[in-house]
Amino acid sequence: MTPVTVFRGKRLALFGLGGSGLATARALKAGGAEVAAWDDNQASRDKASAEGIPVVDLASADWAGFVAFILSPGVPLTHPQPHWTVEKARAAGVEIIGDVELFFRERAKIAPAAPVVCITGTNGKSTTTALIAHVLRQAGRDVQMGGNIGTAVLALEPPAQNRVHVIECSSYQIDLAPSLAPTVGIQMNLTPDHLDRHGTFENYGAIKERLVAQSDIAVIGVDDEPSKQMARRRAASGRPLVKISGEQPLDEGVFAGITANAGKLDTRIVQVRDGKPKVVANLAGIGSLRGSHNAQNAAAAFAACFALGLSAEEIAAGFKTYPGLAHRMEEIGRVGRVVFINDSKATNADSTEKALTSFRDIFWILGGKAKEGGIESLTRYFPNIAKAYLIGAASDLFAGTFDQDGRVAYERSGTLDVAVAAATRDAQAQPGEGEIAVLLSPACASFDQFPNFEVRGDVFRALVKALPGLVPFGAD
Structure with a gap:
């Protein structure tokens, strides 16, 4: 667990006591905050009460006494219409944030230089997250993996200088995390999705872009036009950018070259630095990374792990032992x-x-x-x-x-x-x-x-x- 100490002695409201919401309530309580938690589901409220988490009906609570409102990412913030708790918070002038925001505020307090990799995109983010975590572990790093995949982010061990957090971020989580600023931020690709929750494709893309816009190093896929535009804006900012592609050669960055060999597709990961291309990994024979869709995933993983100091040889070795995710190829x-x-x-x-x-x-x-x-x-x-x-x-x-x-x-x-x-x-x-x-x-x-x-x-x-x-x- 990552105890959230930044709100020690403060009173907060929390809505949503599912997996991530309950983990958030525990982390806030462990950090010394006073939490007023609620969920529309009676069983969820009973479970929280059994753990000693105060359950308060937020419909009749005094919102003026809360310094922040923690909203579970599955609850509508803006579309199709704001949840009733969101309306209450806004009327009282209470900031609305999520568990990823709490993690980054705690990181800023206890270990601001702790390495964090955040991954988003419409497709491939779970595989890329798991692949990065696996490669780093194989190279001997202390790794914590979670967020939108597996373990809730505040259920992970706290940020530390010698520990790498690898966090998958959904658009819902990013929308509730204004302080999100990872060491390496990855934007895989962008196609229309979750428009019922974000209203328009443009708004959905703008939310995704926040992750890479605020990262120390941005890794951005350029195989779709909206992400390509994100890369152009990042390049114009003058901040570090690594472009990736699973479909086309690049003049700088990391791309996958796919060729047919004896009836099979061989995928080679090519890194281009200072205009000089070099084959740094071969995915041929790695069943868990077969297919053109995994080419971009591997390119992103290579870029992130290389940015964190791993050698090309360490990354290639990690690829070879990647077991894949259950039920995904x-x-x-x-x-x-x-x-x-x-x-x-x-x-x-x-x-x-x-x-x-x-x-x-x-x-x-x-x-x-x-x-x-x-x-x-x-x-x-x-x-x-x-x-x-x-x-x-x-x-x-x-x-x-x-x-x-x-x-x-x-x-x-x-x-x-x-x-x-x-x-x-x-x-x-x-x-x-x-x-x-x-x-x-x-x-x-x-x-x-x-x-x-x-x-x-x-x-x-x-x-x-x-x-x-x-x-x-x-x-x-």
């Missing part, structure tokens, strides 16, 4: 030349697209509760599909898509266990040489057969691990 293991990939988090076609670009001979397990548009946007990748196995409620819809012009051979498996057995059978019988993938990338929500994508992925993992002759990831 997670390599479970192999049976012969058949590799089994758990991409259960791909709950829509856009997410599945990344998986279908990562292999050339795919036995694809898909289905569940379909999203709007189905899989029509994926038809250009159908040549990569050897056969598909349909599960769940979307089976009829997807079968109709595959039947058009005989695009893809498929069978209706119904359930995941039947699909895994059938895909394994067919993949092992496939003639030829080279890698074959049995891929769970459903392009659907899980709610027809599973409570969430995690359970769906866990079931797939268990089924695969029970296969005869499986060599688990990392064991070969």
Whole structure:
């Protein structure tokens, strides 16, 4: 835990007692603040009360007595309309902040030079966060990882000169963190998202840009126009900037060069300094970093770790042992030349697209509760599909898509266990040489057969691990 001492002896209001909210209340209490906490959910209030956190109905509280209001990031600040607590705080002139802001204020007080890496962007930020943390740990650094991924930021150990914090930041968290000023700030990419909470794409982008605008070193992806504009504004400021790309060569910065080699895609990470390019890592054979989407993630991770003093050799070594995130292109293991990939988090076609670009001979397990548009946007990748196995409620819809012009051979498996057995059978019988993938990338929500994508992925993992002759990831 990071006790928040900057409000010692002060009275604060807090709304939201879920995971991060409860961690924030604990940290404030440990730091000597007086907290008046509330949540609309009775069970959450009861849990806080059981820990000795004062629960106060903020609807009838005297807001003039609060020096700050701590809002959980999942609660609307501006759109579609401000939460009622936000209106109360504004009427009383009370500042509204979040847990990331508390972390940075505490850092400024106890260890202002403590290294912190913050990562944001529409896509890839979780993988990039986990990859940076892994590389730093492999190099012997004391690392704390959390924020929008895994552990709430105030549940991490406190900032210290010899400790690196690697924090994933959502737009909601950035919007509540005016003092956010990391050592290295990373902006991966920007596409329309969360517009129901930010109103417009322009506002969403402006919030994301705060993270890199206030960082000591900015690492910015330039593969989309809005992020490219951010990089131009950062360059014009004269402050340190490292551009990254997963798609194109750069005259300065870090980019990924992708080439075809014996039917596989080899990705080399190239660092350009003073106009001189140098290959600093090769992702070929690293299953957890396969695919063009991971090229930008690796480029960002390299730039951040290099900025923190790691050598290119240390970073490349860390890449080789990165296990990946559960349910995100997670390599479970192999049976012969058949590799089994758990991409259960791909709950829509856009997410599945990344998986279908990562292999050339795919036995694809898909289905569940379909999203709007189905899989029509994926038809250009159908040549990569050897056969598909349909599960769940979307089976009829997807079968109709595959039947058009005989695009893809498929069978209706119904359930995941039947699909895994059938895909394994067919993949092992496939003639030829080279890698074959049995891929769970459903392009659907899980709610027809599973409570969430995690359970769906866990079931797939268990089924695969029970296969005869499986060599688990990392064991070969």
